[in-house]
Amino acid sequence: MLNFDVLIIGGGVTGCSIAYHLAKSGCTRVALLEKGYLTSGATGRCGAGFRQQWGTRTNCLLAKHAVAKLEQLAEELDYPGGVEIKQEGYLILAYTPKMEAQFKKNLALQKSLGIGARWVTPREAREIVPFLNTGGLLGATFYEKDGHANPFKVTDAYARAARRLGVEIHTYTPVQDIRLDGGIKTVVTPAGDFRAPVLVDAAGGHAAGIGRLVGLDLPVQAERHQILVTEPVEPALGPMVMCFYHNIYCQQSPHGSFIMGLGDPNEPRGYNTGSSWQFLMQMAEKAVRLLPVLKNARVVRQWAGVYDMSPDRQPVLGEVPELPGFYVAAGFSGHGFMIAPMTGQLMAECILGKPTSLPIDMFSLSRFSTGELFIEPSVV
Amino acid sequence: MADQIIICRCEDVTKEEIQKLIADGAHTLDEIKRLTRCGMGPCQGRTCQPLIAREVAAATGQKMAEIKLPTFRPPVIPLKLGALAGGGEKDA
Numbered sequence A: 001m002l003n004f005d006v007l008i009i010g011g012g013v014t015g016c017s018i019a020y021h022l023a024k025s026g027c028t029r030v031a032l033l034e035k036g037y038l039t040s041g042a043t044g045r046c047g048a049g050f051r052q053q054w055g056t057r058t059n060c061l062l063a064k065h066a067v068a069k070l071e072q073l074a075e076e077l078d079y080p081g082g083v084e085i086k087q088e089g090y091l092i093l094a095y096t097p098k099m100e101a102q103f104k105k106n107l108a109l110q111k112s113l114g115i116g117a118r119w120v121t122p123r124e125a126r127e128i129v130p131f132l133n134t135g136g137l138l139g140a141t142f143y144e145k146d147g148h149a150n151p152f153k154v155t156d157a158y159a160r161a162a163r164r165l166g167v168e169i170h171t172y173t174p175v176q177d178i179r180l181d182g183g184i185k186t187v188v189t190p191a192g193d194f195r196a197p198v199l200v201d202a203a204g205g206h207a208a209g210i211g212r213l214v215g216l217d218l219p220v221q222a223e224r225h226q227i228l229v230t231e232p233v234e235p236a237l238g239p240m241v242m243c244f245y246h247n248i249y250c251q252q253s254p255h256g257s258f259i260m261g262l263g264d265p266n267e268p269r270g271y272n273t274g275s276s277w278q279f280l281m282q283m284a285e286k287a288v289r290l291l292p293v294l295k296n297a298r299v300v301r302q303w304a305g306v307y308d309m310s311p312d313r314q315p316v317l318g319e320v321p322e323l324p325g326f327y328v329a330a331g332f333s334g335h336g337f338m339i340a341p342m343t344g345q346l347m348a349e350c351i352l353g354k355p356t357s358l359p360i361d362m363f364s365l366s367r368f369s370t371g372e373l374f375i376e377p378s379v380v
Numbered sequence B: 001m002a003d004q005i006i007i008c009r010c011e012d013v014t015k016e017e018i019q020k021l022i023a024d025g026a027h028t029l030d031e032i033k034r035l036t037r038c039g040m041g042p043c044q045g046r047t048c049q050p051l052i053a054r055e056v057a058a059a060t061g062q063k064m065a066e067i068k069l070p071t072f073r074p075p076v077i078p079l080k081l082g083a084l085a086g087g088g089e090k091d092a
């Protein structure tokens, strides 16, 4: 029987960031349990983009602070090779007057919060991405401080720093059951039982399954998202190009490969992470139309991961009122990578009973019963 | 010099880098792939994965057969996006 102050379930970027932030604040009797290897869930399958161009104050601030932390991450965590940050912006395309109006509203909000995104005309968009097909385009928003990073390295950097501070990380250790004995939670794994008064559910697409082990009904469902990568070529595309209208995004990694994905509105909920031929064709069609130069890029690999979707597509963060000591950090609905540095900090503050550096009440689980959903106009 | 041997020629990763990672606790091909890109190149690991498996086996005492290969992902050979797009349905 192993006793800890905090047990974290899930070794994605969220769990590792929480582990590090707890340990950094002096809470070092922490164990993280991961059923596979670190990043084997959504984290290792994601597009790993980060943007500060959001449509609500909360998300703008969350992303802005998270990006500031990401910029300093390699230094803060003493991670020599760096985490492969590329900051050449997000170009978010507008195709309808409604989108244009919404984006302009977002820009005003972003400006008031110190996020310097701007409106660009189709011509200016072509200066930013010379081979962009601007047919039908009304304009776009652009912020050069958005970008992407390597999700394996970000997670590895958090995990190593956490370990150095004393956190135990147990990979290939699936949580099979949880027993509540008074305030103490006993987590059952093939490697033995782990006990702690505080338990954090950071199991991504499996968060609801962990919730069920303690009788909690978490409204977080898995939804497959597919993605592909091409052979590396010379740098050609600076920013992440994102289009809510065609539901696609495309970026070129510092390594030279193009990474692109699309959201399929007809995707059924479930844990399927298989790859489909249909995705490959659709993706190719849309990407080549938008960025014709891509026609010569060769796809080397396609894969899929799951989004942990919540009803309002915003995360659930914090303690569950009916279950003292049971915390949730899940439901990231496709944007959990970019906010993970702040998720870790806020969750650690919340667990340690400190005031949180940004308000997180709007992310509480109870919003689904009171109906006070968090509406973010700017999601894919 | 022996350690400057390239194990993954697509992604230019040396035997020394691999051995260092294994010594650091990365004992599966999945973990090594994600931290070094070994296996993510145009050959998708056909060349390097068996060599890396041998390093893991040598360092951990596991048998080659016990070492799990990463998932082989489609497509089997690199395909041009332009060719794929040509075969797709037209949409708005």
Ligand SMILES: Cc1cc2nc3c(=O)[nH]c(=O)nc-3n(C[C@H](O)[C@H](O)[C@H](O)COP(=O)(O)OP(=O)(O)OC[C@H]3O[C@@H](n4cnc5c(N)ncnc54)[C@H](O)[C@@H]3O)c2cc1C
Residues within 6 Å of the ligand: A009, A010, A011, A012, A013, A014, A015, A033, A034, A035, A036, A037, A038, A039, A040, A041, A042, A043, A044, A045, A046, A047, A048, A049, A050, A173, A174, A175, A176, A202, A203, A204, A205, A206, A210, A225, A226, A227, A261, A304, A305, A306, A307, A329, A330, A332, A333, A334, A335, A336, A337, A338, A339
């Ligand atoms: C195709 C795709 C593209 C994406 N693009 C972006 C993007 O550009 N930007 C962005 O910010 N986000 C993106 N996301 C979303 C992002 O990947 C996630 O929000 C983020 O990685 C969530 O991290 P996590 O640690 O919460 O979850 P995960 O990484 O899923 O980690 C949860 C972990 O819990 C483990 N686990 C589950 N059950 C158990 C159990 N019983 N016992 C022990 N461990 C268990 C899993 O193995 C997993 O490793 C994308 C996602 C996908 C799928």
Ligand code: FES
Residues within 6 Å of the ligand: B007, B008, B009, B010, B011, B037, B038, B039, B040, B041, B042, B043, B044, B045, B046, B047, B048, B049
């Ligand atoms: S040799 Fe390693 S991917 Fe080709």
